[in-house]
Amino acid sequence: MAATSTPGLIIAAPASGSGKTTLTLALLAALRRRGRIVQPYKCGPDYIDPAFHAVAAGRASFNLDSWAQGRERFDALLEAAAEADIALAEGVMGLFDGVASQGAWGTGSTADIAAATGWPVVLVLDVAGQAQSAAAVALGFARYRDDVTISGVILNKVASERHAALVRDGFARIGVRVFGAIARDTALTMPERHLGLVQAQEDPALLARLATLADLVERDIDLAALEAAARPTRRRPPAAAPRMVPPGQRIALARDVAFSFVYPHLLQGWRAAGAEIITFSPLSDEPPDPSCDVAWLPGGYPELHAGKLAAASRFADGIRAFARTRPVHGECGGYMTLGAGLIDAAGHRHEMLGLLGLETDFAQRRLHLGYRTATLHAPIPGYAAGSALRGHEFHYARVVTQPDEPLADIRDASGVATAETGSRRGHVTGSFFHMVDVAGDARP
Incomplete structure (x- = not known):
């Protein structure tokens, strides 16, 4: 496996609904504000999240999928990050969730993408109703699969400074880095409908929302440490992906x-x-x-x-x-x-x-x-x-x-x-x- 110069990270979670889409958008917007060229990706099949990524990052977001995409197609899509400063991929469902039967070369899990690219995982944890127990969850995730690295966590839905201190205490005991803590705030919720978020082009307040999210993570997340945690992209030696046959001229x-x-x-x-x-x-x-x-x-x-x-x-x-x-x-x-x-x-x-x-x-x-x-x-x-x-x-x-x-x-x-x-x-x-x-x- 060869490494390219562009480092990357994956924003994942133990389960859907933990806040990884909101945090991914916030990080894309904040890093772009800092002058970084960020190449966004989405793990698994999804149309809606990548459209939001594209607005936040200012460049197209591509899907990476171990079940549905051939390995040559997957490797070719990693080349989109060649001119970027950093790649940021949003996970799908829980980090290790996939189907029972292998597809093209994996089960469709975010962990497959992390293992194939070598990108460390930043775990977004919804800590509402938890304190030190959150660290036990993260420790289990860190040990579950040897080819997946958990670089640290972002705590989401923190109720108070005291609550944050209790949660951080658990992570100090196990030596897992906390990149930051986000308070519980309904104003940060993105509008949704039955297939997921309301589409990016339907949200007239999207740019304002992204600016607010960027402000939030600049205040509450150690962005320098987060960037430093990214690792160079691993990919197989370049091979021509099968031609994507157009339906017509x-x-x-x-x-x-x-x-x-x-x-x-x-x-x-x-x-x-x-x-x-x-x-x-x-x-x-x-x-x-x-x-x-x-x-x-x-x-x-x-x-x-x-x-x-x-x-x-x-x-x-x-x-x-x-x-x-x-x-x-x-x-x-x-x-x-x-x-x-x-x-x-x-x-x-x-x-x-x-x-x-x-x-x-x-x-x-x-x-x-x-x-x-x-x-x-x-x-x-x-x-x-x-x-x-x-x-x-x-x-x-x-x-x-x-x-x-x-x-x-x-x-x-x-x-x-x-x-x-x-x-x-x-x-x-x-x-x-x-x-x-x-x-x-x-x-x-």
């Missing part, structure tokens, strides 16, 4: 607050392969550019804008005309929009594009979450029938009916087939599957 990409879930590494890969991406906004009633050779509707929140989408006649007429002669593909939210109808959380049904027969329901919603492999029964833009892809599914839509021909054999991380197979009709394809990388044989 000129891609009409739906892009607004209803269709925002696109992985930056996919867009980067499409452009690197020579594709041109031309965005359009369905919410602004814009049709896809008719000069494009493929239309792509990514995931997002069409259920929050179903009425407006149903009334967008120029968009509907344009994409229906497009689909008569050229491929149209939808992922998750895009798939639902290509369907016949969508029932919102209030129980109102909205007419969608009708290019597929799919009917979805959010009034009786059901969580679908986890890694997926997809083996295509029919081609989608960029990949032939028989291609194997890795990705994930994350939505609350209940499928009422899915009457078209199935698009793919889709299986969860344990290899169990799912009922959400996607659909195909004419030039139109779609599924709830979000692609992250190829798996095995994926042919253009």
Whole structure:
């Protein structure tokens, strides 16, 4: 394993909800304020957090994933930090949490990323209701896996100076560094909805929030010590990642607050392969550019804008005309929009594009979450029938009916087939599957 010159750290926690996203944003904003070039990353599959990272750091945040990404793709994404002063990766769930079965080269845990990169972990601990016991938790994390280093902790939700002193006492006994302590403050809470935080582009107060967070960590966190704890990035000798095959030469990409879930590494890969991406906004009633050779509707929140989408006649007429002669593909939210109808959380049904027969329901919603492999029964833009892809599914839509021909054999991380197979009709394809990388044989 070779080391690059850029040092890195991972911000992780024992569990979701500990405050690692807020602390990551605060650190990105504070380090940028100090003149550092910070390359952000997100461990695991997530669209929302990286969009916040990008605003805080001023540069695109990339996902690192041991289950869904091939090792060559992973190593290539580490090169994004080559010109940065420091890399900062936000973990997913608890530090060691992953799936039971290994995927591309790991189980999808943050610990896999820490071991592969050599980046030490800063553990964010929610110490509400704890004192010295917090140190015992950290000690267990430090000893759990030999190839993961815990460089220290940040205490979150501290009730008082006395509380902080009691917690620090435990860490002094075990010799684990405390980088700082953050007081309990509801003003620091980021607005959320059912898939996570409200999207970065929907928060008009985001820049002010980031400035407040930067002030907070500059006051309460030893940033110099934190930076000094970072270690050079380990990566395997450079190898060419498999080409990220674009869905077309000129891609009409739906892009607004209803269709925002696109992985930056996919867009980067499409452009690197020579594709041109031309965005359009369905919410602004814009049709896809008719000069494009493929239309792509990514995931997002069409259920929050179903009425407006149903009334967008120029968009509907344009994409229906497009689909008569050229491929149209939808992922998750895009798939639902290509369907016949969508029932919102209030129980109102909205007419969608009708290019597929799919009917979805959010009034009786059901969580679908986890890694997926997809083996295509029919081609989608960029990949032939028989291609194997890795990705994930994350939505609350209940499928009422899915009457078209199935698009793919889709299986969860344990290899169990799912009922959400996607659909195909004419030039139109779609599924709830979000692609992250190829798996095995994926042919253009």
